[in-house]
Amino acid sequence: MNYLAQRLLTFPLILLGVSVLVFVSIRMIPGSQITAMLGTEAGMLTAAQREALAAYFGIDQPVWTQYFRWLAGLFQGDLGVSTIYARPVLNVILERFPLTLQLALMSMTIALCIGLPLGVFAATRNERPSDLIVRILAMLGQSTPNFVIGILLIYFLSVFFGIVPAMGTFTPLTVDPLASFGQLFWPAVTLGFAFAASVTRISRSAMLDVLSDDYIRTARSKGASSMSVIWRHALPNALIPVVTLSGVEFGYLLGGAVIVEQIFALPGLGRLVLDAITQRDYALVQGTVLFIAFNFLIVNLLVDLAYAALDPRIRIGGRK
Amino acid sequence: MTKLLSVRDLRVGFGNDSKANEVVKGVSFDLASGETLAIVGESGSGKSVTALSINRLVDFGGGRITGGSIVLTRADGTAFDVTGSKEAALRQIRGRDVGMIFQEPMTSLNPVHTIGDQIAEAVRLNSGLRSDAARKAALDVLDRVRIPDAKSRMDYYPHQLSGGMRQRVMIAMALVASPRLLIADEPTTALDVTVQAQILALLAELRAETGMAMIFITHDIGLVAGIADRIMVMQHGVVVEQDETSNVLDNPQHEYTQHLLRAVPHFASGNAVRTDGERVPAREPVVKVDDLVVRFPVGGGWLKPKGAIHAVDGVSFDLVAGETLAIVGESGSGKSTTARAILGLVDKQRGDIAATTGRSKRPIQMVFQDPFASLNPRLDVEALMAEPAIANGQKHDKALRERMAFLLDKVGLPEDALKRYPHQFSGGQRQRLCIARALMLNPDVVVLDEAVSALDVSVQAKVLDLLIDLQHEFRLAYLFISHDMAVVERIAHRVAVMYAGQIVEIGDAKAVLASPQHSYTKRLIAAVPAIERRKQHFAVDVTQVPSLVRPAGYEPPDARWREAGSDHRVRHEDTP
Numbered sequence: 016m017n018y019l020a021q022r023l024l025t026f027p028l029i030l031l032g033v034s035v036l037v038f039v040s041i042r043m044i045p046g047s048q049i050t051a052m053l054g055t056e057a058g059m060l061t062a063a064q065r066e067a068l069a070a071y072f073g074i075d076q077p078v079w080t081q082y083f084r085w086l087a088g089l090f091q092g093d094l095g096v097s098t099i100y101a102r103p104v105l106n107v108i109l110e111r112f113p114l115t116l117q118l119a120l121m122s123m124t125i126a127l128c129i130g131l132p133l134g135v136f137a138a139t140r141n142e143r144p145s146d147l148i149v150r151i152l153a154m155l156g157q158s159t160p161n162f163v164i165g166i167l168l169i170y171f172l173s174v175f176f177g178i179v180p181a182m183g184t185f186t187p188l189t190v191d192p193l194a195s196f197g198q199l200f201w202p203a204v205t206l207g208f209a210f211a212a213s214v215t216r217i218s219r220s221a222m223l224d225v226l227s228d229d230y231i232r233t234a235r236s237k238g239a240s241s242m243s244v245i246w247r248h249a250l251p252n253a254l255i256p257v258v259t260l261s262g263v264e265f266g267y268l269l270g271g272a273v274i275v276e277q278i279f280a281l282p283g284l285g286r287l288v289l290d291a292i293t294q295r296d297y298a299l300v301q302g303t304v305l306f307i308a309f310n311f312l313i314v315n316l317l318v319d320l321a322y323a324a325l326d327p328r329i330r331i332g333g334r335k
Numbered sequence: 336m337t338k339l340l341s342v343r344d345l346r347v348g349f350g351n352d353s354k355a356n357e358v359v360k361g362v363s364f365d366l367a368s369g370e371t372l373a374i375v376g377e378s379g380s381g382k383s384v385t386a387l388s389i390n391r392l393v394d395f396g397g398g399r400i401t402g403g404s405i406v407l408t409r410a411d412g413t414a415f416d417v418t419g420s421k422e423a424a425l426r427q428i429r430g431r432d433v434g435m436i437f438q439e440p441m442t443s444l445n446p447v448h449t450i451g452d453q454i455a456e457a458v459r460l461n462s463g464l465r466s467d468a469a470r471k472a473a474l475d476v477l478d479r480v481r482i483p484d485a486k487s488r489m490d491y492y493p494h495q496l497s498g499g500m501r502q503r504v505m506i507a508m509a510l511v512a513s514p515r516l517l518i519a520d521e522p523t524t525a526l527d528v529t530v531q532a533q534i535l536a537l538l539a540e541l542r543a544e545t546g547m548a549m550i551f552i553t554h555d556i557g558l559v560a561g562i563a564d565r566i567m568v569m570q571h572g573v574v575v576e577q578d579e580t581s582n583v584l585d586n587p588q589h590e591y592t593q594h595l596l597r598a599v600p601h602f603a604s605g606n607a608v609r610t611d612g613e614r615v616p617a618r619e620p621v622v623k624v625d626d627l628v629v630r631f632p633v634g635g636g637w638l639k640p641k642g643a644i645h646a647v648d649g650v651s652f653d654l655v656a657g658e659t660l661a662i663v664g665e666s667g668s669g670k671s672t673t674a675r676a677i678l679g680l681v682d683k684q685r686g687d688i689a690a691t692t693g694r695s696k697r698p699i700q701m702v703f704q705d706p707f708a709s710l711n712p713r714l715d716v717e718a719l720m721a722e723p724a725i726a727n728g729q730k731h732d733k734a735l736r737e738r739m740a741f742l743l744d745k746v747g748l749p750e751d752a753l754k755r756y757p758h759q760f761s762g763g764q765r766q767r768l769c770i771a772r773a774l775m776l777n778p779d780v781v782v783l784d785e786a787v788s789a790l791d792v793s794v795q796a797k798v799l800d801l802l803i804d805l806q807h808e809f810r811l812a813y814l815f816i817s818h819d820m821a822v823v824e825r826i827a828h829r830v831a832v833m834y835a836g837q838i839v840e841i842g843d844a845k846a847v848l849a850s851p852q853h854s855y856t857k858r859l860i861a862a863v864p865a866i867e868r869r870k871q872h873f874a875v876d877v878t879q880v881p882s883l884v885r886p887a888g889y890e891p892p893d894a895r896w897r898e899a900g901s902d903h904r905v906r907h908e909d910t911p
């Protein structure tokens with residue numbers, strides 16, 4: 016518990032650091048918010064109009080003044096107003112987040128359901144043909160960019176099976192669970208493919224390590240079956256690296272999957288960030304990046320808790 | 336007596352071409368029920384592989400039985416062909432007929448399951464008992480291996496127990512299925528000497544209780560005297576001698592057995608100490624350690640630790656040139672921490688370490704226990720040996736190379752060793768390299784932390800001789816950290832006994848080893864296995880090393896000392 020409290024205390028510090036970095040770096044990109052917003056019409060603005068607009072958005076102030084204003088707002092739960100959507104940044108993010116979260120969870124489920132058994136299987140068949148096939152598949156999965164997989168998937172589904180993944184507006188789980196799952200299934204498969212490949216590789220090597228440990232020999236000397244040796248004695252000890260990898264990948268997915276969202280025309284966080292950057296929507300960039308960083312911290316915390324759940328040496332510590 | 340096991344011309348190989356890479360080359364022996372056979376040999380002799388073939392666990396380590404037969408008589412009198420059986424059939428004899436305990440209690444238990452669950456699993460697998468009954472049986476067997484407070488220990492995880500306790504759990508796990516043959520593969524090698532004595536006593540008692548047969552594998556022929564009925568000596572995969580224990584020990588036939596018996600560092604209770612190097616008290620010490628304290632904070636939050644492990648608590652001694660001071664004690668007694676503190680490898684809380692800078696700016700150098708892990712595998716010998724000199728600001732020039740060649744010659748390695756890599760040397764040669772490296776800066780003091788513990792006995796003897804020669808030639812002072820009393824007797828002029836972070840007895844080696852005064856020193860010396868004392872039996876004792884964790888701010892009471900001789904001081908025992 017003490018440990019948890021310590022970790023939570025570091026969160027604000029990290030988030031503060033992230034916010035400063037984003038605040039400064041977004042303003043280092045050439046181009047102004049006003050030009051991006053008005054497009055070609057920006058050329059018709061007089062200097063006075065431009066100044067007025069800048070004053071309206073508060074971007075005429077020095078960067079640090081802007082930052083502290085933004086920070087003051089943050090403490091009141093106000094992330095500012097998006098210039099693209101003309102709505103509070105927080106509302107825009109929370110509207111997009113359910114899709115991203117659901118997509119990430121589905122991809123991870125697919126990846127673990129495929130990758131873990133495959134990795135364990137390959138480890139028990141070490142250096143035999145079936146192990147080699149799994150390793151080649153995993154290598155392919157990891158090295159194929161997901162836009163290739165996404166586009167091929169859409170092509171084959173529509174041309175040969177007449178299935179067209181639902182695009183555009185997202186149907187949330189609360190409205191129609193089945194439709195919601197159906198809509199995100201193929202994007203999740205696309206993302207889950209490479210993810211599963213990584214899980215396969217890491218669980219294979221972790222299992223190989225563990226299977227040569229002394230306590231596995233002990234289990235065999237007791238007369239345990241190979242199933243019991245693998246699932247009861249080896250797997251729990253091999254899960255730590257799998258959890259580490261899954262945590263990192265899941266954290267990335269929570270930041271949105273720009274390319275896959277683009278291919279399947281899904282309104283997720285990834286496209287939101289991309290739009291915000293290209294349109295110089297400072298408040299929105301700031302808000303989304305902070306939100307993504309916060310998610311990452313939460314995921315890391317969950318990973319640490321999972322370590323403790325998996326390994327009594329972490330949970331209980333030294334000798335009693 | 337009925338025949339239990341019959342091994343005929345057993346051959347075991349490894350790798351893809353297992354016929355060409357045989358490590359067991361035609362081993363034959365018989366074992367009657369209730370009998371104990373000791374298989375003795377040095378590393379690489381094939382003794383463990385032979386044992387692992389009996390329950391075919393050798394298959395999982397990449398081994399293949401390439402010839403011969405193993406026949407086990409099962410409880411119902413039927414003969415079971417081990418070599419020709421399939422995995423499913425072999426599972427029926429593992430645990431039930433053949434139980435096994437291993438060398439490394441630290442790694443042989445599964446870290447994610449409680450010990451109660453692991454023992455109960457063995458019950459379920461082999462007796463058909465289910466949940467509650469299995470746990471009950473597990474608890475009973477924990478009592479039988481004399482684990483104190485077994486009921487609450489059932490829910491402990493392995494890392495919460497000491498090495499000796501874990502080995503008891505291993506034994507419990509093997510015993511719970513009442514096997515008729517117990518294979519013990521170096522069961523005490525990783526344990527402290529007093530714990531080793533207890534485990535051996537326990538095994539002997541349990542054998543008497545259950546009437547099981549035992550195969551006891553060890554590299555230490557001195558250890559088997561009290562426990563084995565028969566001894567089989569192996570070398571390079573073949574049996575060189577096999578007979579009744581007393582015949583082998585008293586009248587060894589084969590040259591190799593004689594060599595092994597000679598090489599075993601016999602502990603002679605202080606009668607075989609070195610007689611060179613009389614201590615001249617007036618001489619200025621090269622190292623003087625005064626009231627050394629090392630503590631590691633534990634628990635608590637960010638700012639305020641709850642307590643501290645008092646690893647070293649008020650240790651004082653001095654060391655003069657040409658002299659060896661041995662620090663003996665069990666794991667956790669603080670002897671290695673003392674050594675590391677002297678080199679500045681751990682921070683001390685308090686105390687003075689004064690070293691005279693005589694011949695070198697860095698008068699203290701160190702040799703570590705594991706010669707395999709303490710040499711960087713990517714560097715050749717020249718780079719390895721140059722490292723301390725370069726770290727000390729010297730140039731890698733002709734003079735340095737000459738010094739390397741000179742030292743390699745001194746430690747008995749060829750000069751062309753310079754261009755070779757660590758993996759091309761044997762364990763003993765690597766330790767010679769480590770010694771040569773430690774001497775590069777011409778130190779006054781060499782700290783040897785269990786420097787010969789990882790070596791086979793015959794290699795150990797040679798390295799000890801080398802150390803003594805080097806000591807004479809360069810007037811080196813050694814701080815020799817060891818748990819092995821026989822080794823200490825051969826090399827030490829003076830001995831300091833450490834217990835729970837403190838020195839409890841210090842003085843002339845002969846005085847301390849021949850007439851130990853402190854109760855702990857007595858216990859330590861009584862536990863040393865010896866061929867001469869094979870008839871002597873130990874009572875099983877469950878005392879544990881006291882906890883070294885103390886609340887924050889705790890200071891031990893001042894030590895009071897008693898003079899037991901001209902150079903022999905003993906700590907009063909009323910201070911805890």
